Amino acid sequence: MLNGIDNLYTVSVSAPGKVILHGEHSVVYGKTAVAVSLGLRSSIVIKEVNCHVEPTIRIHLPCVGLEETLPLEPTVRILFHPKLEPGITGKFSWRLPDKIDHESHLRRVDEFLHQIRPNFDALQNNQKNSLRSFLYVFSGIFGSTTLPVKSMEISLGSELTIGAGTGSSASFAVCLAGALIQLLKLKMSTGFDAFYDQTSEDFNMNEREIISEWAYNCERIMHGIPSGIDNATCTFGSLVSFKKGSKPRHLDIKMDLRVLLVDSRVSRETRAQVLKVAVLRQRNTAAVDHILDACDHVAHTATQVLEKLSSGKCEINMEAEYQHLAELWDMNHCLLAALGVSHPALEAIRGAARAKGLACKLTGAGGGGYAMVLIPPSTPRSTVDSLTGQLLENGFRVKETRLGGPGVSIEM
Ligand SMILES: Nc1ncnc2c1ncn2[C@@H]1O[C@H](COP(=O)(O)OP(=O)(O)O)[C@@H](O)[C@H]1O
Numbered sequence: 001m002l003n004g005i006d007n008l009y010t011v012s013v014s015a016p017g018k019v020i021l022h023g024e025h026s027v028v029y030g031k032t033a034v035a036v037s038l039g040l041r042s043s044i045v046i047k048e049v050n051c052h053v054e055p056t057i058r059i060h061l062p063c064v065g066l067e068e069t070l071p072l073e074p075t076v077r078i079l080f081h082p083k084l085e086p087g088i089t090g091k092f093s094w095r096l097p098d099k100i101d102h103e104s105h106l107r108r109v110d111e112f113l114h115q116i117r118p119n120f121d122a123l124q125n126n127q128k129n130s131l132r133s134f135l136y137v138f139s140g141i142f143g144s145t146t147l148p149v150k151s152m153e154i155s156l157g158s159e160l161t162i163g164a165g166t167g168s169s170a171s172f173a174v175c176l177a178g179a180l181i182q183l184l185k186l187k188m189s190t191g192f193d194a195f196y197d198q199t200s201e202d203f204n205m206n207e208r209e210i211i212s213e214w215a216y217n218c219e220r221i222m223h224g225i226p227s228g229i230d231n232a233t234c235t236f237g238s239l240v241s242f243k244k245g246s247k248p249r250h251l252d253i254k255m256d257l258r259v260l261l262v263d264s265r266v267s268r269e270t271r272a273q274v275l276k277v278a279v280l281r282q283r284n285t286a287a288v289d290h291i292l293d294a295c296d297h298v299a300h301t302a303t304q305v306l307e308k309l310s311s312g313k314c315e316i317n318m319e320a321e322y323q324h325l326a327e328l329w330d331m332n333h334c335l336l337a338a339l340g341v342s343h344p345a346l347e348a349i350r351g352a353a354r355a356k357g358l359a360c361k362l363t364g365a366g367g368g369g370y371a372m373v374l375i376p377p378s379t380p381r382s383t384v385d386s387l388t389g390q391l392l393e394n395g396f397r398v399k400e401t402r403l404g405g406p407g408v409s410i411e412m
């Protein structure tokens with residue numbers, strides 16, 4: 001959106017969270033995992049503003065309790081110069097985020113933050129990482145162009161719980177990169193370089209690739225060596241399949257699965273659950289390897305069922321396909337339980353769902369965290385309401401949502 005008088009732009013972008021549908025834990029041992037976008041989203045608004053005193057960037061991140069005002073002039077002077085373009089790889093531009101010298105760019109951002117904000121280290125870790133990620137992407141994108149930047153106000157909120165394995169960090173990073181790229185496109189379309197068509201309503205595939213790669217760099221800031229599945233799922237939406245050592249693959253399956261996402265309210269640490277499986281495997285290698293193989297088969301078969309469900313072909317018996325999917329969810333949960341990563345709270349959720357004839361599986365690392373209950377379209381509303389009521393009564397948090405919706409989107 002353009003304010004005609006002052007040439008000031010406002011951009012608004014949203015991105016989903018993600019859950020793992022199949023392949024948690026077995027993916028660590030080279031099997032296929034399938035992640036899917038979640039109906040719960042993060043949203044960002046970037047607003048260019050006139051600043052009559054000192055130009056600033058104001059950042060409002062309510063989910064991590066951060067309200068920050070950075071002076072624009074030193075941000076540009078220190079972070080945009082020398083230009084990133086002639087970096088070690090010699091090829092970097094905002095369109096090639098994988099060519100950035102990640103470590104040296106992040107070092108530059110960290111040095112700047114310590115300089116501009118002497119008590120930077122006193123911030124909480126999540127606040128620090130969010131601020132580092134913002135400056136990393138902002139200066140990475142705009143610092144590789146000659147476009148002038150103006151004062152701006154940035155506000156980013158989310159429906160996702162932070163740090164619960166539903167992809168809040170990737171959703172945050174995808175929003176950030178998407179909005180900054182959209183702002184860049186708009187500025188380019190009216191400036192000297194009328195390269196972009198301002199009327200395009202959403203990101204094209206090439207732009208999505210670029211957004212996903214910037215978000216991957218942010219995930220590196222938050223997590224060290226991420227697999228790349230979260231940023232790909234939050235960018236492209238729908239289903240993403242992943243195998244260690246290869247790039248995540250976006251599956252163009254248009255589907256819309258209804259689920260209850262149930263928070264067991266038992267905190268868990270992914271690293272500890274992964275270790276638990278490794279120890280079990282040391283003692284029972286052949287048995288555990290067979291379980292991991294079975295998880296792989298379940299992931300592949302479930303993908304085929306989802307393809308059928310989304311094909312819209314009239315010869316497909318939807319009810320039977322949903323039943324098959326439910327069977328695979330149950331099987332996957334039991335395989336994970338056999339690996340030792342379920343929890344009495346997750347079993348209680350599953351028991352309540354089964355009593356209503358619904359399938360349920362844990363998602364992510366297990367040992368607590370979230371479970372998902374599949375709601376086929378034929379499920380009576382009264383069944384969903386009564387299960388929800390029962391789960392709430394037992395102290396769980398419940399959100400009814402959909403899986404498989406759109407990835408990063410421009411909000412009009
Ligand atoms: N809405 C948000 N606003 C600001 N920062 C966010 C937001 N969502 C996520 N983050 C950042 O991502 C980090 C959470 O990452 P992580 O622990 O991997 O959680 P998740 O499993 O939900 O992705 C937070 O510490 C914070 O730095």
Ligand SMILES: C[C@@](O)(CCOP(=O)(O)O)CC(=O)O
Binds near residue numbers: 164273274363364365
């Ligand atoms: C258990 C594991 O397969 C998935 C962890 O998922 P989450 O971060 O808890 O959603 C670990 C991994 O893939 O790194």
